Every structure is written in structure tokens, then in C-alpha cells.
Amino acid sequence: MQSGLERISKERIGAELLKLLAAADPAPALAAMEAAGILGRVLPGASARSVSLLVDLEREHPPDALRRLACLGGEAVQERLRLSNVQARQVEALRFHGQNTSKALAHGYALGAAQGWSSWLLRAAWMENRVTETEQEAVRRGAQSICPVSAADLMPKHQGPALGEALKRAQDIWIARDMQITKDEILVHLDGLG
Numbered sequence: 001m002q003s004g005l006e007r008i009s010k011e012r013i014g015a016e017l018l019k020l021l022a023a024a025d026p027a028p029a030l031a032a033m034e035a036a037g038i039l040g041r042v043l044p045g046a047s048a049r050s051v052s053l054l055v056d057l058e059r060e061h062p063p064d065a066l067r068r069l070a071c072l073g074g075e076a077v078q079e080r081l082r083l084s085n086v087q088a089r090q091v092e093a094l095r096f097h098g099q100n101t102s103k104a105l106a107h108g109y110a111l112g113a114a115q116g117w118s119s120w121l122l123r124a125a126w127m128e129n130r131v132t133e134t135e136q137e138a139v140r141r142g143a144q145s146i147c148p149v150s151a152a153d154l155m156p157k158h159q160g161p162a163l164g165e166a167l168k169r170a171q172d173i174w175i176a177r178d179m180q181i182t183k184d185e186i187l188v189h190l191d192g193l194g
Contacts, residue, residue: 005041013042014081021065021072027052030072039072043081046074054125067118070094071125090115098122104135106175108142116143141179147171148183154190166190 005013020026030048033039039046054071058064069077070091078088097107097119107123108116116139124131149170151163158166170186181189 005038009082010080011082014083017042017081018065018069021068022063024063025052025055026068027055043072043074043077046072048072050125053128054121057121057124057131061117061121064118066090067094067122070098070118071122094119094122098126103142103175103178104138105142105145105179108139109145109147109171109175109179111143113140113143142175145179147174148181149174149186153183153187169193 020029023029027048030039030051033042034046034048039048050071051068054068055063058067066087069081073095074080077083077091078085083091093111094115097110097116101107101110101119101123104116104120107120110116111119117136120135120139121131123129147170149167151167154163154166154170170190173186173189174181
């Protein structure tokens with residue numbers, strides 16, 4: 001069966017995998033594919049292990065094929081599955097925040113309520129944690145929040161790339177303080193960082 005994979009287009013493989021990932025519980029099929037070596041041929045580096053945890057966490061939420069694809073991992077996903085640019089960016093953003101963003105508020109702020117919740121679910125699956133209503137509310141609150149510091153507040157002291165870096169630092173300070181810090185407090189903190 002594996003040898004026949006080379007005759008199937010990447011587009012078809014991608015479409016079929018996304019269909020499988022949209023099923024109510026694709027974990028058993030993915031585990032069988034992994035055991036047979038098919039998953040590794042289709043998507044090297046992918047692992048079905050966390051998908052069953054993710055499916056369990058999703059119980060009260062509709063399945064999301066791209067969230068589950070992000071959970072699978074793997075190398076060169078866009079190229080191997082012929083994802084659209086939009087799909088590839090979404091999978092990459094979910095993976096990035098799932099791996100690197102530790103506060104539920106920050107997931108919502110960066111990705112919006114729906115995608116922020118998806119990346120938070122990914123993080124929970126990878127860390128083998130449960131999720132709470134409080135965390136879901138934090139993602140929603142993050143999605144609705146607006147950082148009190150804007151680029152205009154940082155000029156003329158910062159220009160060009162330094163302006164973008166200063167704005168990113170301001171947002172990081174604000175998020176680190178659970179979005180409970182004022183513009184003036186952020187600016188004072190930024191000045192202290194020099």
C-alpha cells in the first residue's frame with residue numbers, strides 16, 4: 001500500500017488527510033497510519049500521539065481539521081499536502097503560539113477568539129493538560145483587548161525597525177501583566193529597559 005502513495009498527487013493526499021482530520025475522531029485511523037508507516041511517508045515528522053488528547057479536549061467544540069493538522073506536526077506541510085497559503089499560515093500560527101505562548105490571554109490577543117482557542121487547545125494537548133472555562137474566558141478577553149500603547153506613543157523616540165521592536169516590547173509587558181497595566185506604566189517600564 002505504501003508504494004502506491006507515490007502515484008497519488010500531493011493535492012489529493014492533502015485533501016484526503018484534511019477530510020480525515022475533520023472526522024469526529026480521526027485518532028484511531030491516524031494511529032494505524034503511523035503504525036503502518038504511511039503517516040511518516042505522507043508527512044515526515046508527524047506524530048498521531050497528541051491528536052487523541054486534542055480530540056478529547058475538543059469535546060464541546062466542533063472539529064477543526066487545520067487545528068488537528070497543526071497538532072500532527074510534520075515537516076514541509078504546505079509543500080507535502082499542497083495547502084493554500086491561507087491554510088499554511090493558519091497551521092503555522094497555531095503551531096507557533098501553541099508551542100511558544102504561555103498565557104491564554106496572549107493566544108486570544110494574537111489570533112482572535114476562535115484561533116486563539118485553537119492554539120490554546122493545541123498547547124494543552126501537547127502539555128497533556130486539561131482546559132478550563134477560565135482559560136477560555138481569558139482567550140476571549142485577550143481577543144477583545146487593545147494594547148493601550150500605540151506606535152504614535154513611541155515616536156519620535158523610536159523610528160523605523162526600532163519602532164516595531166519597541167511596540168512589540170510594550171505589548172509583551174502589557175501581556176505579562178495580564179493586560180492590567182496602563183499606558184503610562186508601560187512607557188515607564190520601556191524607558192527603564194533603555
